[in-house]
Amino acid sequence: MSKRLTASVLSALAIAAPTHAEESTGLPITVTATRFAEPTASVLAPVNIITRKDIEQLHARSLADVVKTLPGVEMVSNGGRGQQASVIVRGATSAETLVLMDGVRINSATNGATDFSSIPLNQVERVEFVRGARASVYGSDAIGGVINIITRGTAGQTKHTLNGSAGSRDYQNLNGSTSFDINQQQHLKLAAGYETEDGYNVHPVEGVNDGDEHGFLGRNAMLDYQNQLTDEVNVYGAMHWTRNTMQSDGSYSYGDYSQHERDETWEENTHYQLGTKYQKDRYQTELNTSLINNDMYYYPDTISRDEASSVYKTSQYQLSWLNNYQITDPWTVGAGVDLRRDVLHSDSQSSGSAFFDEDKNRNNVSVYALSQYRWEQWLGELSGRTDDNQQYGRHNTWQAGLGWNFLPEYRLSARYGTAFRAPTFNDLYTPYSVSPDLKPETSKNSEIALEGTTQEVLWRVTAYRNDLEDMIEWAPDSSGYWYPGNVGRARIKGIELEAEFATGWLTHKLSADFKNARDLEDGTVLSRRAKRNYKWTGMANWDKWDASLTGQYQSERYDSSTRLAPYALWNAAAGYHVLPQLRIGGRIDNLFDKDYALASGYATPERSYYVDFSYQL
Incomplete structure (x- = not known):
């Protein structure tokens, strides 16, 4: 049995153990479920x-390559590297899935989504x-689930x-990172990277944009500093910077009318974070501040x-x-306060029309509390939160769950909770539509699970x-003009099966x-959601070799009224340690060169080859 699988089995047996005792055992730990470190076995979700x-053994080129291997996830993109790539989790949209970086939300203030193609993989230590x-x-936004991208050094x-790779469509990537102790108290992590690809024609329009290529150019850097001032007090600070240039296509052909247009998106993100943690005996507290600036030109x-x-x-x-x-x-209890201010700057504009003459902003103040109780074979959790938003008023959510270990290695659990998605700036304000009275989307979530070893x-x-109400969708008013409104209702029901084992x-x-x-x-099926998804990831290590093989099958979907055919996709990777410090390897995407579509009208890459190296001291 692999060490990782052994740890998972032991974790399944440790459900009733207290949190502080687990952190020194080496068993799987998560910080995402309750915002503090705890054993994964003590989480009902x-x-x-x-x-x-795992990331290195997959020889992944982007975070999207990693996230799409997760259960319950469907990845949608309008083309290849650098094109907008978003996730659907349990049928919930990218704007209904909360994405964090080191515990801080990074969903876009304009469209609510997170573009996984723009997050540099060289900075990522793990994904929860x-x-x-x-x-x-x-x-x-935490309706379908939460994805926490952890970059902090240990x-x-x-x-x-030092890592580098090259491959199809003149793909090139070079990045480096260093993580080390300055002294017994201080730790520093630095990373930087460069990536480019010529791309291919992501939106072919016959006779209009033949031969076009839509490429990608990305640069990134990060700095993470930690200082263990005393046994109880830790302070930290971080800076993440990315600048990406992505090409896309706006060409069209309708009857006798056609237009050739190759577009470009220039985007810069700067993320600053500063905080402190205090832990003594059974008490933990953390104060965290962050600022995210995003500039995008199309x-x-x-x-x-x-x-x-x-802009x-x-x-x-x-x-x-x-x-x-x-x-x-x-018995563990927790509570916290979150303050957030979103600002749409006055120099923003759409197709030459300004949004406002001055900055548009909104504030959100929230308080939450949670409790977890473990008694013999029972595990219970209860949490509640109230959000007071300057734009849509107060909104309350709650969740309750109960787990029963009826045998030492088997657990039956049930959860019920409410959730919501706040309107984004795109929903509320455009130069052609102002909808300040929009209410949040709401949902009622219930699930039951059986798990074991x-x-x-x-x-x-x-x-x-998952029952969703007041979904925000564009719809015509009585005069025929289209505006965002709370006009949608949906129901998503599903069954998930998971297994992990070693042969x-x-x-x-x-x-x-x-x-x-x-x-x-x-009664129609929601757009781009497949009824069936199957995934398999196999990983092997022997002597100086490592290898991985991933397979995915997705049944038919509908993009509006267009049927997207089912497909099966395989990716393979292998690596060899030439020296203890030097590994060379490669990856083949779309191993059997399948023709498939993720979005109507957009092409996907054919079989692609990549070689890479990694030198580590």
């Missing part, structure tokens, strides 16, 4: 963790994924790495960025004060249902997702 070792509603802890760990590539008529500039200010106290070994196979079966030197991760996602207004 499904939790998946992707480590840095919690499925189901977590709005009672995190607030808005104190006491020294690692210096324009035809025949003009310069300075001439762009579509979006936002700032997000966040302050969190979190507390956790273990009253007794079985049988013959060294970890498995879980989960049935869930000799090969570790297997399998998942199957069966769901029915329907619009309750007209």
Whole structure:
């Protein structure tokens, strides 16, 4: 049995153990479910963790390559590298899935989504994924689940790495990182990277844009500093910077009319974070502040960025004060305050029309509390949160769950909770539509799960249902003009199957997702959601070799009224340690050169080849 699988099995047996005792055992730990570190086995929601070792063994080129291997996730993109890539979790949209970086929300203030293609993989240490509603802890957008991208270095760990790769469509990537202790108290991590690809024609329009290529150019850097001032007090600060230029296509052909247009998006993100943690005995507290600035320009590539008529500039200010106290070994309570301010700057404009003459902003103040209780074979959790928003008023959410270990290695659990998605700036304000009276989308989430360990196979079966009301959709008014409004209702029901086990030197991760996602207004299937998804990831290590093989099947979907055919996709990767410090390898995407579509009208890459190296001290 692999060490990772052994740890997972032991974790399944440790459900009743207190949190502080787990952190020194080496068993799987998550910080995403409750915002403080705890064993994954003490969380009733499904939790998946992707480590840095997993990322390296996949020889992944982007975070999207990693996230799409997770159960319950469908990845949608309008083309190849650099094109907008978003996730659908349990049928919930990208704007209904909360994405964090080191615990801080990074969903866009304009469209609510997170573009996974723009997050540099060289900065990522691990990814934690919690499925189901977590709005009672995190607030808005946590309807389908929460994805936490952790970049922070580990104190006491020294690692210096240089990575590079090259491949199809003139793909090139070079990045480096270093993580080390300055002294016994201080730890520093630095990373920087460069990536470019010529791309291909992502939106072919016959006779109009033949031969076009839509490429990508990205640069990134980060700095993370930690200082253990005393045994109880830790302070930290971080800066993440990315600047990406992505090409896309605006060409069209309708009857006798056609137009050739190759567009470019220039986007810069700067993320600052500063905080402190205090822990003594059974009490933990954390104070965290962050600022995220985002500048995006969209324009035809025949003009310069300075001439762009579509400009979006936002700032997000966040302050969190979190507390956790273990009253007794079985009973833990937590509470916190979150303050957030979203700003749409006055120099933003769409197609040459300004949004406002001055900055448009809104404030959100929230308070939450949670409690977990472990008693013999029982595990219970209860949480609640109230959000007071300057734009849509007060919104309350809550969640309750109960787990029963009826046998030492088997647990039956159930959860119920509410969640919501706040209207984005795009929903509320455009030069052509102002809808300040929009209410948040709301949801009611319920699930029941059975999990266990049988013959060294970890498995879980989960049935869930998500009812959404007041969904924000564009619809015509009485005069025929289109505006965003609270006009949608949907119901998403599904069953998820998961298993992890080892056969000799090969570790297997399998998942199957069966769901029915329907619009309750007209009975149609929600766009781009497949009824069936199957995934398998196999990883092997022997002597100086490592290898991985991933397979995915997705049944038919509908993009509006267009049917997208089912497809099966395989990716393979292998690496060889030439020296203890030097590994060379490669990856083949779309191994069998399948022709498939993720979005109507957009092409996907054919079979692609990549070679890479990693040198680590």
